[in-house]
Amino acid sequence: MTPLATTPADILRFALDAPAGEAVLVTLVGIAGSSPRALGAQMVVRSDGDYRGSFSGGCIEAAIVGEARSILRAGESRIVRFGAGSPYIDIRLPCGGGIDLLFTPRPDPGAIAATLARLDAREPAAISISGAGITAARSAATCGWSGDGFLRPFVPSLRIVAMGHGDALVATARLAHFLGADVRALSPASTDVAGLAAAGIAATPIDHRAPPPLRGDRWTAFTLLFHDHEWEEVLLPWALRQPHLHVGAIGGAQSRRDRLRMLRDKGFDEPTLAHFRNPAGLIPATRDPATLALSVIAQIVAAYQADGAGAQKQAAETVGLYD
Structure with missing residues (x-):
């Protein structure tokens, strides 16, 4: 299954895979008015005219x-x-705004490889771009100019750990994969595991008596899609104790009450329960798997976007790039 769109890491890999000295990294470093893309958006152009990314x-x-x-x-x-x-008076943006693009010929492949290695290791990274080229940095809190260099931060891809069985799990895992997330599907049903694996999605059988050997991080969302809520007795407390971006579970009113009672009995405090999405999703009382998947994934993506949007907007306002 081909992902929906090119990711920032895909763009860097396209530059890294270019023949030596035959690529230009293009970075959005200034915005006047409005822009279809955010500050720091990038595009890579090869010498033959092939490219990845857009503005x-x-x-x-x-x-x-x-x-x-x-x-x-x-x-x-x-x-x-x-x-x-x-x-270029004949080239205009329909939104009426203006964008400043920094063209960097022959970006250092070592800096790109180091950045990709950090992202693959689920660690934040950054590159500093100046007239002298690009250098890799461990991370950057904001996107924008720092002295004579432009800092472009990167965060690991959104990881979604979807646990459940049946059509709700399959639809959610397939939609998340199509979006471009790093998906881990966990199901007690062999048919779910086999079908998702055939679609190129990492799928693993699970046992309700023990949590899976996975570790969350700041960019990992856990979503529980069981209709048999006995599966949550072990898996939900395990997910909430992991580092995470989001934890949510589906279910009706009685299931939600029972779930909260179970979590309180296991020692979870009220701030943790307030952060827990119960029920998961943005669309109330969904009744079909496709809509449920859209509802759950949209909520997770909103959390992922919000995680970095505030810092980026603050940096842009500091350098006067937004009207």
Whole structure:
């Protein structure tokens, strides 16, 4: 199953896989008015014109490719404005805004490889981009200019651990995988495991008597999709005690009451229970698996986006990039 869209890590890998010296990293470093992409969005253009990433719905990509190939020949980085205020008067963004793009020819493959290695290890990373090229950093709290360098932070991909059985689990795991999340599906049903594995999704059988050998982190969401809620006796407390971005479980009113009683009996405090999504999802009382999957995944993605959006917006306002 092909993911829905290109991820930031995919763009870096496209640069790393380019023949030596035949790629340009393009980074969005300034916004005037509005922009379809956020500060720090990136695109990589190869010498043959092939590229990954975008900054609009297709309005300016051809011009960016042409500019990147010209800069690659010249061998010098530069910042180019597109849209409002640009010298290219025939190239405009439909939103009426302007964006400043930093073109970096021949980005250091060692810096890119180090960044990808940190992300693969589920650790935050960053690159600093300047006229001299790019360097890898362990992490950065905000996205924006720092001195003469532009800091572009990266966080590990969203990981979704979906536990359950039947159509609710299968639909949720497939939708999350299509979105591009790192999905781990856990089910007691061999048919669920086999079907998801055939679709390229990491699927593992589970036993209700013991938690799986997984470890959460700040970018991991746990969602329980059991209709037989006896499975939650072990798995839900295990998930809540893991480092996590989100923990949620489906179920009707009586199931929710029973669940909270069980968690209180196991010693969970009220702040933990208040953070727990009970029931999971944004759409109340969903009755079909596809809508349930959409409801649950949308809630998880909102939490993942909120985790980094505040810091990025603060950095942009500091350097005056938002009107």
